[in-house]
Amino acid sequence: MVSKKQHMILEVKNLKTYFDTPEGVVKAVDGVSFDLKKGEVLGIVGETGSGKSVTALSLLNLIPQPAGKIVEGQILLEGTDLARLNPRQMQKYRGSKISMVFQDPMTSLNPVYTIGSQIMEAIRIHQSITKNQARKKTIELLTMVGIPEPSRRLKSYPHECSGGMCQRVMVAMALANNPSVLIADEPTTALDVTIQAQILELMVKLKDRTGSAIILITHDLGVIAKYASRVMVMYGGKPVEFADVDTIFYEPLHPYTRGLMGSITRLDNKKKQRLLAIEGSCPSLIDLPPGCTFYPRCPYARKRCAQSYPGLEQVNPGRRIACHRWKNFRKGYNEGKP
Amino acid sequence: MFSKQGTGKVYNGASGYGYKKTSLYRNAWRRLKKNKLAMVGLSIICVLAATAIFSPLVATHDPTARIKEESFRSPSTEHWFGTDILGRDIYSRVIYGSRISIMVGVVAVGISLAIGITMGALAGYFGGFPDTMVMRMADIFFAFPYILGAIAIMTVLGPGLVNIFIAIGILGWAYFARLFRGSVLSVKNKEYVAAARALGASNFRIMAKHILPNSFAPMIVLGTMNVGTAIIVEASLSFLGLGVQPPTPAWGHMLSESLNYINIAPWMMFFPGMAIVLTVLGFVLLGDGLRDAFDPRM
Numbered sequence: 001m002v003s004k005k006q007h008m009i010l011e012v013k014n015l016k017t018y019f020d021t022p023e024g025v026v027k028a029v030d031g032v033s034f035d036l037k038k039g040e041v042l043g044i045v046g047e048t049g050s051g052k053s054v055t056a057l058s059l060l061n062l063i064p065q066p067a068g069k070i071v072e073g074q075i076l077l078e079g080t081d082l083a084r085l086n087p088r089q090m091q092k093y094r095g096s097k098i099s100m101v102f103q104d105p106m107t108s109l110n111p112v113y114t115i116g117s118q119i120m121e122a123i124r125i126h127q128s129i130t131k132n133q134a135r136k137k138t139i140e141l142l143t144m145v146g147i148p149e150p151s152r153r154l155k156s157y158p159h160e161c162s163g164g165m166c167q168r169v170m171v172a173m174a175l176a177n178n179p180s181v182l183i184a185d186e187p188t189t190a191l192d193v194t195i196q197a198q199i200l201e202l203m204v205k206l207k208d209r210t211g212s213a214i215i216l217i218t219h220d221l222g223v224i225a226k227y228a229s230r231v232m233v234m235y236g237g238k239p240v241e242f243a244d245v246d247t248i249f250y251e252p253l254h255p256y257t258r259g260l261m262g263s264i265t266r267l268d269n270k271k272k273q274r275l276l277a278i279e280g281s282c283p284s285l286i287d288l289p290p291g292c293t294f295y296p297r298c299p300y301a302r303k304r305c306a307q308s309y310p311g312l313e314q315v316n317p318g319r320r321i322a323c324h325r326w327k328n329f330r331k332g333y334n335e336g337k338p
Numbered sequence: 339m340f341s342k343q344g345t346g347k348v349y350n351g352a353s354g355y356g357y358k359k360t361s362l363y364r365n366a367w368r369r370l371k372k373n374k375l376a377m378v379g380l381s382i383i384c385v386l387a388a389t390a391i392f393s394p395l396v397a398t399h400d401p402t403a404r405i406k407e408e409s410f411r412s413p414s415t416e417h418w419f420g421t422d423i424l425g426r427d428i429y430s431r432v433i434y435g436s437r438i439s440i441m442v443g444v445v446a447v448g449i450s451l452a453i454g455i456t457m458g459a460l461a462g463y464f465g466g467f468p469d470t471m472v473m474r475m476a477d478i479f480f481a482f483p484y485i486l487g488a489i490a491i492m493t494v495l496g497p498g499l500v501n502i503f504i505a506i507g508i509l510g511w512a513y514f515a516r517l518f519r520g521s522v523l524s525v526k527n528k529e530y531v532a533a534a535r536a537l538g539a540s541n542f543r544i545m546a547k548h549i550l551p552n553s554f555a556p557m558i559v560l561g562t563m564n565v566g567t568a569i570i571v572e573a574s575l576s577f578l579g580l581g582v583q584p585p586t587p588a589w590g591h592m593l594s595e596s597l598n599y600i601n602i603a604p605w606m607m608f609f610p611g612m613a614i615v616l617t618v619l620g621f622v623l624l625g626d627g628l629r630d631a632f633d634p635r636m
Contacts, residue, residue, distance in 0.1 A: 111552070
C-alpha cells in the first residue's frame with residue numbers, strides 16, 4: 001500500500017464547489033473524491049450539467065469569481081493543497097504542474113496571434129529562456145504533436161488551421177511544461193470522428209512519453225472504453241459510481257450507469273432491441289431534495305431513496321457506489337428488472 | 339495574382355495555392371478600401387494632415403502679419419480667401435488653423451482613449467465594486483453637456499492649448515470607458531482567455547495580450563468619430579474666447595471675429611466654417627466606414 005501511495009499524483013478529497021446565484025446556491029460539485037496515479041487515464045462521465053467541467057475547473061482553481069467558490073475539500077497535487085493556495089501561487093501551478101485542454105480548439109486559441117507565438121508564450125510564462133530557445137522548443141513540440149512543416153506552421157494564425165490541427169496545438173501548449181496532470185475537458189467533442197481518434201491517440205502516446213496522468217472528461221462512453229483505465233460516473237454534482245473500465249462496462253451497478261450503458265448501441269447485440277433512454281432530465285442543482293439525486297428518474301427507486309442520500313459505499317477495493325439498492329442489482333443483474 | 343474573395347486563399351501561379359495572410363485589421367482595410375465615402379473621408383484627413391504638417395510651405399502669407407492697407411480684401415489671386423479687418427491673409431490663417439484643430443482632435447482623443455481604456459478595462463475585467471464605481475462616475479460625466487463641461491473646465495484652468503487638451507480629453511473618457519467595458523465583457527468570457535488562464539498567465543498578461551487586442555476595434559471607430567467632435571468643441575471654445583488665444587490662428591476664433599463683419603466680409607466666415615465642416619465630415623465619414631469595415635456582416 002505504501003508504494004501505491006507514492007505513485008499517487010493527485011488526490012481530491014470531498015471537493016465541494018458551490019455557486020451563489022440569485023435563485024439560490026447551486027451545488028455544482030458536491031463531495032467529489034478521487035485519486036490519480038502516475039501515467040493513468042481517469043475517465044469522468046456524466047451528462048450535461050452533472051458537474052464534470054466544474055470539477056475540472058476547480059482543480060485549476062479557475063471557478064468563475066465571485067459567484068463560484070470551493071467551499072470545502074482538498075486538492076492534493078503531489079502533496080500541495082491547490083484549494084488553499086493564494087492566486088499568485090496557484091498561477092505558478094497552472095500550465096506547469098497541471099494543465100488543461102479545452103473543448104473547442106477553434107475558440108481556445110487567440111485569433112490575433114500566430115500559433116507559434118501562443119505556444120512560445122505558454123513556455124515562457126513558466127520557463128525563463130530566450131526567445132530563440134523557446135522557438136526551438138516550440139518547433140519540437142509541434143513535431144511531437146504531429147504537425148507537418150512546424151517551422152512554417154509557426155507563422156499561421158488559428159483561423160488558417162483546421163480544428164484537428166488547432167487541437168494539436170492546444171495539446172502542445174498544455175504539455176509545453178511537462179505537467180504532472182493533464183485535464184482534457186471533452187477534448188474531441190468539437191472535432192469529427194476520425195480526428196477525434198487521432199487526438200486521443202496522440203494524448204495517450206504523449207502521456208506515456210512525458211509520464212503525466214490524464215483526466216479525461218467526456219460523455220462519449222466509447223472514448224472511455226478505449227482510453228480510460230478507471231471511470232468515475234457523475235450525476236447531479238455527485239460521484240455515483242467508481243470502477244475500473246472493464247467493470248463499468250460489464251457490470252454497471254448504479255441505475256444511472258446502467259441507464260447510460262443501455263443507451264449506447266452495441267454491435268454484439270443480436271436481438272433487435274430498442275435503445276433505452278433515461279426518462280426525464282438532469283435535476284436543477286439548486287435546493288436538491290434530501291434523497292438520492294437520481295431518485296426522480298430511477299426506475300428502481302424505493303421509498304427510502306427519496307428520504308436519504310446514499311453515501312459512497314465500497315463494493316470492493318477500487319470500486320465504490322452511491323446507491324441504496326446496489327446489492328439487488330448485483331445478483332442476476334442481467335435479469336434485473338424494475 | 340488571382341485572389342479568391344473571402345477565403346484568404348490565393349492562387350500564385352506555378353507554386354499552386356498558398357495562403358495570403360488575413361487578420362481582422364487586414365480584412366477591415368480590404369473592406370474599407372471598397373467604401374468610397376470612407377476613402378473620401380480618409381483623403382480629406384490625409385490632405386488636412388499634410389497641410390497641418392507642411393503649413394509654412396502651403397501658406398502664401400504670414401498668418402499673423404497685419405497689413406493695414408489690405409484689410410477686408412475679397413478673395414483674389416493675391417489673397418485666395420480674402421483678408422480680415424487687420425489685413426491678415428485668411429487662406430494662410432485657415433492653413434495654420436488646421437494645426438490647432440488636428441492637434442486638439444488627436445491629443446484630446448488620445449487622452450480620452452487612455453483614460454477610457456484603463457477605466458473600462460478595470461470595470462469590465464474585475465466587475466463588482468470597481469465596475470460600479472467606474473460606471474457611476476461615467477454616468478456623472480454623461481450628465482454634463484459636452485460644451486458646458488468644457489466651458490466649466492476651461493474657466494477653472496484658464497485658456498490655452500494644453501488646457502484644451504485636458505478639458506476635452508477628460509470629458510470624452512466616459513464614452514470610451516463604456517464601450518471598452520462592453521467589449522472587455524464579451525471577450526473575457528471567450529475560451530482563449532480561459533485557456534490562457536489555465537496556462538498560468540497573470541491578470542496583467544491576460545488583459546494586455548489577450549483582451550486588449552481583441553476588443554480594440556470598436557475603439558478605433560469611436561476614436562475616429564470623436565476626433566470630429568473634439569474639433570467642434572475646440573472650435574466652440576475658441577469661438578467663445580476660451581480656447582487658443584490670439585494671434586494664434588484657430589478656426590473657431592476666426593469665426594467669432596467674422597461675426598461683426600458678416601455683411602461686408604462674408605468670406606471671413608465662409609472659409610474657416612467650411613474648413614471645420616470638411617474636417618469633421620472627413621472624420622465622420624472615415625469613422626462610419628471603419629465601423630462597417632470592422633463588422634463583416636455589413
